[in-house]
Amino acid sequence: MTLDVLLVSPPFWDPYAPSAANPALLGYLRGQQCTGAQIDLNQAYFLDRLDPLVQGALSDIADPDVLAARVPTEHRVVMGLDQAAPDLLRRWDISEETMTLEGFRTAIASWDRLDALNVVDAIMHYGYFIRHDPAIAGAIDDRAALDDPAWAPMRRLVNELLLPRLERDRPAVLGLSVLGEQQLAPTLAITQWVREAGHNPLIVWGGSHVRAIHSMARNGPAWWRRLPDLLVLGEGETALTTLARRARDAQRTGAHAWAARMTFDRRPNQPGFVPGTIAQPVERVLVTSKRYEEVTTLSAYDFDGLDLHGSYLMPWPTIPYQGSRGCHWGLCGFCDHEEGYRLHYRPKESEQVVDNLLSYRERFGIEHVQFVDEAIEPAWLRDLNDELERRSLAGMFRWSNYSKVSVELDSTLLDRTYANGGRLILFGVESFNQRVLNVVKKGIRRKDALATIRATHAAGIRSWIWLIAGLPTQTPEELAGDIEDLRSLEGIVDAVSVGRYRISENSDIYREMAKYGIIEADLAHPMEVRYTSGEQIVDNAEIARLYYQEYYPQAIGMSLTHNRYLLFADALKREGSGPRGPRPAPRRAVVGGATRTGEVLGNI
């Protein structure tokens, strides 16, 4: 048997649910009569390492020196630790069994103790994402680090799961999806091991982190830059399909080293050019012509090959899904999504969305969805409600989504959304100060932000808000006003994620710093931004003090959890007792920084 494409999700990604990237690609490839399959190596690795990572985390927490040196403040706050705790689990009345896949899934589905669930999540998060041996990240700079014993468990898993598939299925293309920076080291390790084992499919790296990878490959002597045959930048459906067909044809010639002999033209007017791809030598390509897919041509995601019901942490299998690509607003000055993408807003028709949801239910038994669109547009949400009601599907699905606050998100629309299945909305609010909102082009009004959050609460839908301290031109007095506004939402908002402003290379603010009053910024220290307000230089030390001493603790105190899955699960549990369900008393939790671009990784 031969496959056209084998897709792999590398380790160090979200263990609660699969990512959208490979299922979206697989659905599209199969719709184009290409053969494909996928392996979630992230989930396989997480489950393989779960016991040692938990034991390692607990051992760090029990040791005063290691706790102080390695465990981040956010994790310590969640665990309620001001000193080392050899008895952490007993303190929180958490059994050893809860620290297993089945134990945690059962706890998420049944416990009325979000604070204890937060502790389990923090232990696993620390063990999986933070507590890495230095040789793991070290492999990015030094090929020799791959020989360190720290890599042995991942290598064993690749030997057991991936290499036999390559041997058996002989895929023409091996695609690795790199969604975050922590996946780069596993990606280059896997590619290196595949090459060493003598497999030579066309190896393609894609995903939202590829742009950063390309910059690294161009700007430094990265030892790994020749490992992949191509990078795919941006949306990859058409590019990967084209590559699959060409690679399949090349493979069928039976020529020795057929993949290495394939050539790719660099100019869009040349016949061998594939839009959105960067061929070797990658460092010689400055920009590539990107492709933005026509969303009506996109297929339903295909989760074939993933154990949706048994191997992810969410006990209600929950899948990510995009009802649109790009952003319906697109103008926020701080936004670090690639400009072409965010300004190319392409919503799917509600009929297509509901058809897709029904297919997930019929084919995979899925009724829980997280819409991972950048921000759901009110008109789009109205259409979704219309379509669900028109087909008598109200209440069949449960979902969460991201949104921008809007006067159109009123109680009528939110009540309908609850009735039809909406249970959690994550809002990018950023600030409650109208002047600051105007400066950063957020396109929202302060009073609409406060009203929308209250209306969401009144409709029985959980809310999560993001706020940013130290947006350009914001004064300490204005930040103090934001803190007061946040206090006014005590008991109304369910989770608050507040972070300090970090300047990003890809944002409008960075491109036009003077316009935003910025007089000093350094991408290597993105929070150390100095700016003016009017003629005055703003005291950024006072902004930082307000953030650490008042804003962040206030956000922690108001948040039921720091994890969107746990908040969504809590909403599902509580609706069992009535149409709205009782709301829990707020409990102390912690919410981390303001990272929420692309797929949200980790939750602390």
Ligand code: SF4
């Ligand atoms: S921050 Fe969010 S709402 Fe603003 S442009 Fe970016 S994706 Fe759109």
